[in-house]
Amino acid sequence: MKRSATLWTGCVLAGLIALVALVSLFWLPYDASDTSGTRLAGPGGSHLLGTDKLGRDLLTQLMTGSRIALAAGLGSVAIAALVGITLGLVAAFAQGWFDDTVSAFLDILIAFPTLLLAMLIVSARSATLTSAIIAIGLAQSAIVARLTRILVKRVLAQDYITASRTSGTSWPRIVGAHVLPNIWPTLAVNLALQFGLAVLAEASLSYLGLGAPPPNASWGRMLQEAQATFTTAPAGALAPGILLVLLVIGVNLVADGLRDTLDPARRRRTTA
Amino acid sequence: MNLPKKPLSAGVLTVALAVTLAACGGSGGNNNSSGGGAYDKNATVNIGSLYEPQNLDNTAGGGQGVTEALNGNVYEGLFKLTDDGKVDKLLARDYKVSPDGLTYTFTLRDGVKFHSGKALTSKDVKYSLEKVIAPDSQSARKSNLEVIKTIDTPDAQTVKVTLKQKSISFVYNLSYVWIINDQAKNLKTSEDGTGPYKLNKWTRGSALSLDRFAGYWGTATTNKQAVFHYYKDATALNNALLTNAVDVVTSEQSPDALDQFKSNQNYKVTDGNSTTKLLLAFNDKAKPFTDVKVRQAVSSAIDDKKLLESVWGGYGKQIGSMVPPTDPWYEDLTKVNAYDTAKAKKLLKEAGYEKGFSFTLDTPNYDPHPTAATFIKSQLAKVGITVKINTITPDEWYTKVYKNHDFTATLQEHVNDRDVVWYGNPDFYWGYDNKQVTQWVADAEKASTTQAQTELLKKVNRKTAEDAASDWLYLYPQIVVASSKVSGYPLNGLNSQFFAYDIKKG
Numbered sequence: 001m002k003r004s005a006t007l008w009t010g011c012v013l014a015g016l017i018a019l020v021a022l023v024s025l026f027w028l029p030y031d032a033s034d035t036s037g038t039r040l041a042g043p044g045g046s047h048l049l050g051t052d053k054l055g056r057d058l059l060t061q062l063m064t065g066s067r068i069a070l071a072a073g074l075g076s077v078a079i080a081a082l083v084g085i086t087l088g089l090v091a092a093f094a095q096g097w098f099d100d101t102v103s104a105f106l107d108i109l110i111a112f113p114t115l116l117l118a119m120l121i122v123s124a125r126s127a128t129l130t131s132a133i134i135a136i137g138l139a140q141s142a143i144v145a146r147l148t149r150i151l152v153k154r155v156l157a158q159d160y161i162t163a164s165r166t167s168g169t170s171w172p173r174i175v176g177a178h179v180l181p182n183i184w185p186t187l188a189v190n191l192a193l194q195f196g197l198a199v200l201a202e203a204s205l206s207y208l209g210l211g212a213p214p215p216n217a218s219w220g221r222m223l224q225e226a227q228a229t230f231t232t233a234p235a236g237a238l239a240p241g242i243l244l245v246l247l248v249i250g251v252n253l254v255a256d257g258l259r260d261t262l263d264p265a266r267r268r269r270t271t272a
Numbered sequence: 273m274n275l276p277k278k279p280l281s282a283g284v285l286t287v288a289l290a291v292t293l294a295a296c297g298g299s300g301g302n303n304n305s306s307g308g309g310a311y312d313k314n315a316t317v318n319i320g321s322l323y324e325p326q327n328l329d330n331t332a333g334g335g336q337g338v339t340e341a342l343n344g345n346v347y348e349g350l351f352k353l354t355d356d357g358k359v360d361k362l363l364a365r366d367y368k369v370s371p372d373g374l375t376y377t378f379t380l381r382d383g384v385k386f387h388s389g390k391a392l393t394s395k396d397v398k399y400s401l402e403k404v405i406a407p408d409s410q411s412a413r414k415s416n417l418e419v420i421k422t423i424d425t426p427d428a429q430t431v432k433v434t435l436k437q438k439s440i441s442f443v444y445n446l447s448y449v450w451i452i453n454d455q456a457k458n459l460k461t462s463e464d465g466t467g468p469y470k471l472n473k474w475t476r477g478s479a480l481s482l483d484r485f486a487g488y489w490g491t492a493t494t495n496k497q498a499v500f501h502y503y504k505d506a507t508a509l510n511n512a513l514l515t516n517a518v519d520v521v522t523s524e525q526s527p528d529a530l531d532q533f534k535s536n537q538n539y540k541v542t543d544g545n546s547t548t549k550l551l552l553a554f555n556d557k558a559k560p561f562t563d564v565k566v567r568q569a570v571s572s573a574i575d576d577k578k579l580l581e582s583v584w585g586g587y588g589k590q591i592g593s594m595v596p597p598t599d600p601w602y603e604d605l606t607k608v609n610a611y612d613t614a615k616a617k618k619l620l621k622e623a624g625y626e627k628g629f630s631f632t633l634d635t636p637n638y639d640p641h642p643t644a645a646t647f648i649k650s651q652l653a654k655v656g657i658t659v660k661i662n663t664i665t666p667d668e669w670y671t672k673v674y675k676n677h678d679f680t681a682t683l684q685e686h687v688n689d690r691d692v693v694w695y696g697n698p699d700f701y702w703g704y705d706n707k708q709v710t711q712w713v714a715d716a717e718k719a720s721t722t723q724a725q726t727e728l729l730k731k732v733n734r735k736t737a738e739d740a741a742s743d744w745l746y747l748y749p750q751i752v753v754a755s756s757k758v759s760g761y762p763l764n765g766l767n768s769q770f771f772a773y774d775i776k777k778g
Contacts, residue, residue, distance in 0.1 A: 033650035039582055040528070054582045054647050127637070127663045209637035213663045215646040225643065227507050229528040 007257020013250025017243065021070050024063035032056070032064050033215060040233040050235045052225065061217035062239055068218045069247060072133055072202030072211075073195040079137025080144045080194055085187070087141065088148025089179070092156060093171065103149065109142035115201055122210045129202075129212035136201045140194050147190055151183040185262035192255035196248045203244055219244050311776035316497040317758065319772060320509045320518030322525060324502035327460035328474065330450060331403050333410040333670075334460075336687055336768050340522060341480050341500045343769040346387075347450035347465035350378060350397065351443055353766070359444050363392065363451055363466065373438040373720070378431045384489045386453040387463070387470040394425035399454035401433070412688070415697060416445045419717075438718040440725050441690070448767070468493045468773045478502060482772065494760060498772035506639075513539070513753060519777065520754035520761050522770045525639065527585035533753050543587065544763035546750035547596045547689040550644060552633075552743040557703035558680050560629055567740035569619035571609040573655045579647050580746040583640045587749035593737040594692040596747055598766060600722070601692070601729035605737040616655045628656025634673055634682040637663045641683045644745065674701045685748070687768045692729060693717075695736045704741040 029048065030037075037055035041047055049058040091102040109117065114136065121135035155161065155178060164174055205211035206220030214221065219240035226236030323337035330338050330347075344352065350364040361367070365381045384392040403409065405417050419439045424432040435442065456464035463471045468490065469482035481499040484492060501518050503509040506526035512518045514532070524530065524541075533539040552574070554561035561567055580588050589597070592605030620626060635645040642663065649659040664672065673679045696713025698705035709732050716728035736742075750764055760774040 033646075033653060035578070035582075035647060035650050039585075053643065054650070055578075056650075123665070209642065209663055213661045214635070214642045215649055215661065221642075227505070228526040228639075230507070231532060232528045 004257045004260045006253050007261060010250050010253025010255075010257055013246050014254060015250075017066050017247045017250065018070060020063055021066040024067060028060045028063055030057035030060045032060055032217065034060075040229060040236075042233065043235050049239055050233065052222075052233075052236055053229060058236060058239060061222060062219075062243060065217040065219045065222060065240060066243065066247075068129060068206075068212050068216060069199050069202065069244070071129065072136065073199045073247075073251070075133035076136040076140060076198035076201070077191050077195045079134060080140035080198075081187075081191055082141075083138065084141035084144025085148050087145040089152055089175065091145070092149045092152035099149075103146070106142050106146045106149075109139070110146060112139075114139045114143075114197060115204055118201055118205060119208070119210060122205060127210045127213055129216065129218075132202050132205050132211045136198045136205075139201075140198065144187070144190065144194065148183065148187065151186055152179055155179050155182050185258075188262060189255050189259045192251060192258055196251040196255070199244070199248055199251070311494065311759075311778050313494065314496040315777035316499060317495045317520070317772060317775045317777055318518040319498060319500045319770065320512050320521045321500050321502055321770075322504070322506065322509060322523070323768075324477070325480070328463055328471075329459045331406070331409040331411045331414075332460055337502075339768050340770045341482075342463065342465070342467075343448075343450075343767075344467065344771045345469045345482055345498065345773060346463050346467040346471055347452065348467050349447050349449050349451060351447040353444065353447045359447055362447075363397075364446075367443070374435050376433045376435070376442065378433070380429045380431070381489065382429070384466050385487045386456075386466055387485055387487075388453060388456070389487070390453055390455065390464075392451065392466055393428040394431045395428075396454045397431045397451055398423045398425055400449055400451045403452065404449055413445065413448060416441065416693075417449070438720070440717060440719050440722065444690070469498060472497070493773040494776045495772070498775065510753075513755070516755070519758045520752065520775070522752065523768070524751035524753050527583075527587050527749075527751075530585075530751065530753070538756055540754050540756050542752045542754075542763050544750040544752065545596070545598050545766065546748045546764070547598060547766050548685055548687045548748040548750075548768065549591060549594065549596065550640065550685050550745040550748065551594075551683065552644075552648060552681060552745055553684055553702045554681050554740075554742060555677065555679050555701075555703055556705065556741060557677070560623070560625065560631070561681065563623050564739050565619045565623040566625065566629075567743070568609050569616040569623065569625075569655065570652065570657065571740040571743040572612045572619065573616035573657070574648055574651045574743060574745070575611045576745050577611065579644060582647060583643055584746075584749060587751060589747040589749070591744045591747040593733050593744055594686075594695065594742070595729075595733045596689060598764075599690055599692070601726045601733055603730055603733055605734065608734075608737045609740050609743075613655055620655060620657075625656075628658065630658035630660060631680045632660045632662050634662050634664050634669065634679045636669050636683065637665055644683055677701055677703060689766050692733055692736065695732060695741055702742055704736065704739075706735065706739065706741075709735055 034057065035055045037047055037051040037057060039051065039053060039055050041051040043050045047057050051057060052061065087102065091099045117139035118135035121138060122131050125131040161174060161178060164178065202211050203218065203220030206218035207224045211220055212218040222240040223237055230237050321337065321340060323340055325337035325341060326333055326335045328334060328338055328342065348362050350362060351359045352362040354360055363381055363384060364378045367376060367378045369376055380392060380394060386392065401417065401420065401423055404411050405414055405420060419435050419437060420433055421436045422434045426432060451466060452459065453464040468485055468488045470485045472481040472483045474480045479499055479501045481497060484496050501512065503512060506529065509521055510526060510529045513521055530541055534541050554567055556562065576590055580590060590606045592608050595602045620628065633645055633648065635641045645661045649661060652659050673682050693713050694700050695704050696710045698710060712728045712732045716725045719725040719728060752761060752763060754761060758775055758777045760776045762771050
């Protein structure tokens with residue numbers, strides 16, 4: 001199977017950020033709460049990328065921020081996958097009024113922008129990273145659930161499922177043997193896209209003061225804090241902005257690459 | 273490629289409301305920037321601000337913005353407060369105090385009309401005073417006027433107020449009571465005052481425009497229209513000034529943006545006096561802040577100078593107590609509980625917290641609170657205290673902290689002048705309960721001379737500072753940035769008011 005260049009580029013970009021996050025667990029240039037630096041120092045000198053208003057090292061903050069970005073992406077997608085796929089499967093199998101109710105509910109949920117829905121959930125709870133992840137995950141699970149439901153219904157309509165049913169195969173076996181393997185490629189691509197959206201959603205929530213609370217260095221809040229000093233110390237806003245873009249582009253390239261390699265319509269059929 | 277487009281510029285949704293305890297402020301304006309030269313009498317002056325009112329009623333939680341836009345412009349009091357702290361007569365032509373100091377008789381100015389056309393009578397004054405002390409009033413200054421026993425209106429031009437006890441600040445307190453038409457309705461969205469401007473239109477989230485009131489009793493405004501434009505963040509506001517969308521910014525909150533105006537001769541930057549203090553307010557009734565040593569330790573562990581420098585660059589002032597330099601009972605107390613980590617550690621040890629402790633800091637979600645919270649967390653970590661930052665909205669702050677006193681420590685900006693007296697109220701949100709201080713505040717209010725009042729309030733000032741009743745982090749600067757085409761705007765932000773009536777635009 002030929003791996004596409006898109007997938008590789010995406011993996012390298014996202015992998016770099018993951019590497020930074022990994023390194024940050026063991027080593028940081030400065031302590032994250034060290035405010036001993038000069039206010040708004042420029043790049044170079046003892047602080048490689050400079051400092052923020054409080055004199056904290058920018059590189060240190062960016063590195064710890066990468067953990068938050070990845071945690072937000074992974075956490076939200078995990079919740080979206082767990083809730084969304086389960087709900088989608090149940091709705092598709094239940095059919096009748098339950099299916100109708102669930103899909104109507106999902107349509108309503110999807111009509112709300114992810115960010116708005118997440119803001120509603122965060123305001124009901126307190127503003128923490130966990131709240132943000134749960135909120136984004138739940139908002140996204142509606143999208144995943146609807147997709148799962150449609151995909152499962154399509155598979156269930158196939159003749160071989162009917163054949164399998166008449167030969168006495170149980171529903172759980174059908175899900176494991178037929179449904180999941182068939183819907184997985186499309187779902188994986190969608191979940192990768194949701195990952196990128198979740199990273200941006202967390203950054204947006206933090207920008208609005210509804211994400212990871214200070215002093216956690218979320219890239220979104222770093223952007224917000226650096227906004228007022230953009231003309232005097234542009235590095236503070238540029239650096240988290242660039243990292244955010246790189247991570248999201250990386251993840252999107254991975255999604256595109258996955259589609260090219262996994263999508264049944266685009267690959268040679270090797271399994272039935 | 274499928275690049276998601278989620279707007280990061282969703283900052284338009286930021287709730288940049290400064291929930292302050294501003295009820296209202298006095299009038300004044302002698303300290304205006306120098307006017308002069310030719311100007312357009314029919315000009316529209318565009319004023320940029322970060323503080324949109326919540327509603328237009330200063331007894332219904334209108335916030336800082338309602339004072340800024342309406343005080344002195346749309347509504348007037350019996351008295352007005354000048355910038356050097358003196359109280360001048362405004363709607364009151366004259367007044368007499370009985371020898372026992374308990375009865376005040378006010379004579380109203382003739383020929384004053386409300387914007388609706390009705391003439392001002394003593395009944396309106398009675399109504400306005402009663403509105404501030406009504407049970408549902410949310411005015412933070414309500415308690416100061418509860419000293420009123422009866423209000424009589426012997427004739428249309430005379431108001432006679434009897435007090436329960438002597439109140440030396442009574443006339444001063446009247447300077448922030450708006451006189452409103454007693455027939456007026458829907459005061460949250462409309463107005464009926466006697467000021468030089470009448471409300472034209474308030475477009476929520478955007479602008480509030482005031483038109484010159486042709487029937488004004490005093491000197492007419494030097495511009496035809498004043499429009500307050502509201503912005504959610506300082507950067508957008510500065511951009512509006514740079515693109516001439518606004519002529520003047522009432523209170524600059526972004527010191528790093530000032531260089532671009534200072535180096536440009538089309539703009540003027542002024543640094544006036546402010547009464548706004550940033551407080552780390554402990555709940556003095558909640559452990560461990562019931563212990564004065566713990567409060568002193570926390571105050572000593574925070575380097576206020578560095579915080580001020582971080583947030584404001586070179587602007588603003590350090591402050592050692594609740595009293596700003598413009599209050600008559602100011603005393604420089606910055607040396608009390610000054611930054612000294614060794615002393616902080618010693619105090620913690622004496623209080624039995626040698627190994628430190630942890631507490632939750634309720635932090636309003638708008639600037640500068642999150643920055644200050646981050647800084648405080650990092651400073652207190654050095655003496656072993658762990659701070660858990662809990663970000664809350666202005667509404668949550670009002671309910672959780674201000675009303676229910678359900679907090680351990682919080683950050684808040686307090687905009688009013690002469691507000692050290694709140695430490696005399698044990699039921700105020702910070703719960704400082706010192707019988708001696710309460711007595712001093714009460715005695716100061718009953719004092720016969722301002723000198724006696726000043727002496728007593730100086731004692732209050734010193735005692736609360738020594739007790740670290742709160743930690744007063746710094747005094748805000750009051751920076752006004754304006755186009756060089758305009759003049760006559762107020763330079764000081766005492767009580768956060770902004771008089772537009774003398775602004776001249778060339």
